[in-house]
Amino acid sequence: MNRARRDALVGYAFVGPFLLVYAAVLVVPLLMGIVISFNNADLFGRREWIGLANYAQALSDPVLRQAFFNTLTLTLLIVPPLTVIALLLALALNRNTRLAAVLRGVFFSSLVLSVTIVTLIWRFILTPDAGLVAVGLQAVGQPPIPFLSDPAYVIPALAVTTLWWSLGFPIMLFLAGLQQVPGDIYEAAALDGAGRWTVFRRITLPSIRRTLLLVVMLQTAAQLQIFGQAQLLTGGGPGGASRTIVLYIFEVSFGRWELGYATAIAELLFGMILLVTLLQYWFVTRQEGDRA
Amino acid sequence: MSETAPSSQRLSPLVTVLLLIGAGIMLMPMLWTLLLSFKSNAALMADSGSAFMPPWTLENYAAIFQGSLTTRWLINSLIVSTGSTIGVLVLSSLAGYGFARLDFPFRRTLFVIVLLGLAVPEQAVILPRHQLFAMLGLHNSYPGLILPSLTGAFGVFFMTQYFRAIPPELDEAALLDGASRLTLFWKVLLPLTWPAQATLGVFTFLGSWNDYWWPLISATTSDYFTLTVGLASAQMNYAQTSGLGFLMAQAVFASIPILVVYIAFQKQIVRAMAGTAVR
Amino acid sequence: MSGLELIDVSKSYGATRVLDGVSLSIAPREFIAFLGPSGSGKSTLLRIIAGLETLDSGEVHLGGQRIDGLAPGARGIAMVFQHYALYPHMTVRENMAFGLINAKVPKDEIASRIAQAADILEIGSQLDKKPGQMSGGQRQRVAIGRAIVKQPRLFLLDEPLSNLDAALRSRTRVELAQLRNRVDAALIMVTHDQAEAMTLADRIVVMNDRRIQQVGTPAEVYARPANAFVARFVGSPAMAMLAGRVISGESGRLRVRLAGGAELQTAVAAAGIAADAPVEVGLRPEHVTLAPPGSGGIAATVELVERLGDRTFIYTRLAEGSEVIACAPGFSEVRPGDEVLLAIDAAAAHVFSADGTAHHPEASA
Numbered sequence: 001m002n003r004a005r006r007d008a009l010v011g012y013a014f015v016g017p018f019l020l021v022y023a024a025v026l027v028v029p030l031l032m033g034i035v036i037s038f039n040n041a042d043l044f045g046r047r048e049w050i051g052l053a054n055y056a057q058a059l060s061d062p063v064l065r066q067a068f069f070n071t072l073t074l075t076l077l078i079v080p081p082l083t084v085i086a087l088l089l090a091l092a093l094n095r096n097t098r099l100a101a102v103l104r105g106v107f108f109s110s111l112v113l114s115v116t117i118v119t120l121i122w123r124f125i126l127t128p129d130a131g132l133v134a135v136g137l138q139a140v141g142q143p144p145i146p147f148l149s150d151p152a153y154v155i156p157a158l159a160v161t162t163l164w165w166s167l168g169f170p171i172m173l174f175l176a177g178l179q180q181v182p183g184d185i186y187e188a189a190a191l192d193g194a195g196r197w198t199v200f201r202r203i204t205l206p207s208i209r210r211t212l213l214l215v216v217m218l219q220t221a222a223q224l225q226i227f228g229q230a231q232l233l234t235g236g237g238p239g240g241a242s243r244t245i246v247l248y249i250f251e252v253s254f255g256r257w258e259l260g261y262a263t264a265i266a267e268l269l270f271g272m273i274l275l276v277t278l279l280q281y282w283f284v285t286r287q288e289g290d291r292a
Numbered sequence: 293m294s295e296t297a298p299s300s301q302r303l304s305p306l307v308t309v310l311l312l313i314g315a316g317i318m319l320m321p322m323l324w325t326l327l328l329s330f331k332s333n334a335a336l337m338a339d340s341g342s343a344f345m346p347p348w349t350l351e352n353y354a355a356i357f358q359g360s361l362t363t364r365w366l367i368n369s370l371i372v373s374t375g376s377t378i379g380v381l382v383l384s385s386l387a388g389y390g391f392a393r394l395d396f397p398f399r400r401t402l403f404v405i406v407l408l409g410l411a412v413p414e415q416a417v418i419l420p421r422h423q424l425f426a427m428l429g430l431h432n433s434y435p436g437l438i439l440p441s442l443t444g445a446f447g448v449f450f451m452t453q454y455f456r457a458i459p460p461e462l463d464e465a466a467l468l469d470g471a472s473r474l475t476l477f478w479k480v481l482l483p484l485t486w487p488a489q490a491t492l493g494v495f496t497f498l499g500s501w502n503d504y505w506w507p508l509i510s511a512t513t514s515d516y517f518t519l520t521v522g523l524a525s526a527q528m529n530y531a532q533t534s535g536l537g538f539l540m541a542q543a544v545f546a547s548i549p550i551l552v553v554y555i556a557f558q559k560q561i562v563r564a565m566a567g568t569a570v571r
Numbered sequence: 572m573s574g575l576e577l578i579d580v581s582k583s584y585g586a587t588r589v590l591d592g593v594s595l596s597i598a599p600r601e602f603i604a605f606l607g608p609s610g611s612g613k614s615t616l617l618r619i620i621a622g623l624e625t626l627d628s629g630e631v632h633l634g635g636q637r638i639d640g641l642a643p644g645a646r647g648i649a650m651v652f653q654h655y656a657l658y659p660h661m662t663v664r665e666n667m668a669f670g671l672i673n674a675k676v677p678k679d680e681i682a683s684r685i686a687q688a689a690d691i692l693e694i695g696s697q698l699d700k701k702p703g704q705m706s707g708g709q710r711q712r713v714a715i716g717r718a719i720v721k722q723p724r725l726f727l728l729d730e731p732l733s734n735l736d737a738a739l740r741s742r743t744r745v746e747l748a749q750l751r752n753r754v755d756a757a758l759i760m761v762t763h764d765q766a767e768a769m770t771l772a773d774r775i776v777v778m779n780d781r782r783i784q785q786v787g788t789p790a791e792v793y794a795r796p797a798n799a800f801v802a803r804f805v806g807s808p809a810m811a812m813l814a815g816r817v818i819s820g821e822s823g824r825l826r827v828r829l830a831g832g833a834e835l836q837t838a839v840a841a842a843g844i845a846a847d848a849p850v851e852v853g854l855r856p857e858h859v860t861l862a863p864p865g866s867g868g869i870a871a872t873v874e875l876v877e878r879l880g881d882r883t884f885i886y887t888r889l890a891e892g893s894e895v896i897a898c899a900p901g902f903s904e905v906r907p908g909d910e911v912l913l914a915i916d917a918a919a920a921h922v923f924s925a926d927g928t929a930h931h932p933e934a935s936a
Contacts, residue, residue: 007394007395007396008395008396008397010394010396010473011390011394011395011396011399012390012396013390014386014387014389014390014394014477015386015387015390015391015394015396015399015402017382017383017386017387018383018384018386018387018406018442018448019387019402019406021383021439021442021443022406022409022443022445025421025424025439025440025442025443026409026412026417026443028420028424029417029418029420029421029423029424030412030416030417030420032420032423032424033416033417033419033420036419036420036423043423043426089311089314092303092307092311093311095303097303099303099308100303103311103312103315105558106315106318106319107314107315107318108554108558109318109319109322109551109554110318110322111498112498112502112547112550112551112553112554113502113547113550114501114502114504114519114520114523114546114547114550115502115504115520116504116519116520116521116523116524116527116543116546117523117543117546117547119524119527120325120523120527120539120540120543121321121322121324121325121543122321123527124324124325124328124536124540125321125324130336130536132320132321132324164317164318164321167318221413225413225414225415227504227505228504228505228524232524232527232528246415246505249415249419250505250509253419253422254509259419259423262419263419263420266415266416266418266419267416269413269415269416270412270413270415270416273413273415274411277411459654459656461652461653461654461656462656462658464621464623464643464650464652464656465650465652465656465657465658465717466658466669467622467623467642467643467644468621468622468623468643468644468648468649468650468670469644469669469670469673469717469721470642470643470644470645470670470673470674471644471669471670471673472673475673479669480658483660484659484660
């Protein structure tokens, strides 16, 4: 039919430009990556098919294992506190007063900073020779703590920095979620004599499950890919104590030029993120199914 | 848009105090940075604690404009972020309208393929993309820095949802008013998506402005550094640079444009997020 | 100059047929109501006329020109949408001008048409407002104004009163009646409200089950419904339907025994209906009254009493289970649960054969 054909052309004219870029800059590299990961490849175009050898190497690489555990520790140190703090702040700030509006602005503010600025700021808070913490400790007669060069402190220091930086977006999502809860539910609950805790447990929390899931999924995926903070603040040191998976990918590809191996690690990370996200999604939706 | 939460309740004094302490923790690092940026490098070398006391100076800011690359990086960042934002808005609006309102073969399949893109982390594509761009000679160029941000599936998803929420009666009224598909899109529907455009625009600008991983590996000559990469290199060379106060002035300087964008659009962002991001 | 002509229009969505061979002819300045329950196909038919849906087969002609292949904007048709569909970001003036600009009408012509429409609809002071700043009734007028300025050959009104509250509804009804006098065009209104259709339309097109059931003036549709569906759908409260069997055709008129045993001598011609055929007897409320105790009425139990002031509708149920609505003048004192006797004006009864075909009473000699 002539008309159907013209409709199809108009349709493709609208979605075509995006799909073209999408295919060229996302789909093609995605497929290229899978191929490269089966090759002994370097940055300059050398390719030699070696099957699963890169993956085998990854599984027995002690540096990768250390980076994996560092990343996992960071994720666990960041995601749960971040979620809880952001939710509490959103609950406290979800009201119409001027003070709440100002404080919302304050808590959102760090999210607009780039990782470079964040690490720049925190370097000169944490550094023992001129940092803000050191200045404070000095004022009360204590010796400075080398947060960024002591293996025991370096992971928590990165976690705190990331928490400070990442707080704004989850608060925003939670506030948006809370705004969606119809007010008459709260009025009904008040008429039923429900206390604050009951209202939170039985009404607020179930109403924002989806937001909660979204926040946890997004943050987990983000923190599993944590990179800039580690690269800029500690360079992965001391002795690899703060090397993350993506930092290792960066080192392998742009330091050692072993593109094939780096790509294989990236594919493993991709699989891991997909798996964790799907598990989280399944866990939450399964419970929803139980409820119904 | 209506206030639905129990917002009538006032904050209890305890919660207020806790919030203020929290706000202090949030602000302290920024104030510290601000203070350091107004101190001369020499004074800080002796004792960074002196930042809390005068004399303060503007010399670090003056230094930024004298022969440093910071202004060049700022311009690069502005070009890349603005280009990314315009590109994303144009592509997402066109595609969103197409997916929401037009009928063509494989529409559902294509939309699902786009949605799958939401699950692809940057790590899965960044290295081969670096190879691809090297082959095409796109590194150390503005297109090379802008193109990757145009693949964002979220923008298409977001705009599709937004177009779907507009009543189809409006399209029909416009068709009866003799509007062509293009007039309908341009004059009737697009103006209604302004809140979504603002939100998507701000987040795209922010994401592009703060992107680090891609420009780090794509822009290797300092002429094409964005601010994030440029400041990172300055930070790495901390020992060799002219000093702490100058670094901090750079940080403050680099944050100003993004703060302006953020403050200007804060209301739009929060409002549109309430409508669409959380369904 | 002819009006709208529909010839054998059919439409399916996939395997679901929504319109089945619809033909209809409308005069140039006629006011037509498409009346039917939801899902009857009336909205689809309207949208096919507008060009918002394509038809699978059949033809649509307007003013002697075949239009079913034309784009919606090229058909000379204006439509007032159920939810008005005003462009929220444009002022009232821009809303009205939009279609004219697309049609490349000269600027001063646009201005004068808008001024004229605004004058008629008394929205002259609102021209620079946006729809969001106006009340429902005002928006309705703007929607009508947007249609008027196009000077169409045909107006389509999709459930024009359904969004208005009761007070505004009756006022808008008057305005719609005035509208038809002001415009040189035919009007088609889609509605599921039979009172609206009866009040406004010159002719009513009753639709059900993908087909036109009857086309006729309000009086015809009410007094001589073409079939059981139309009989039940038009009229409020609805016509009661009592199952029965034909006994005989004495003196050429049907005699029917109801399921409960009572016999009715109708004024319906007996020709063509076999004795012992199962039929339904249709009774409008005004043909059923309360009989004084002890007279020979049919026993029934009162279930609901609807007092309208000047008359009272009494919803009753017969022993065998059928519902019958009676009408009493003034303010009746019966109450739900009361046992009453019903007097039936059998001469006014309609008879419907098992296939739904209607047989109407003949004027008594």
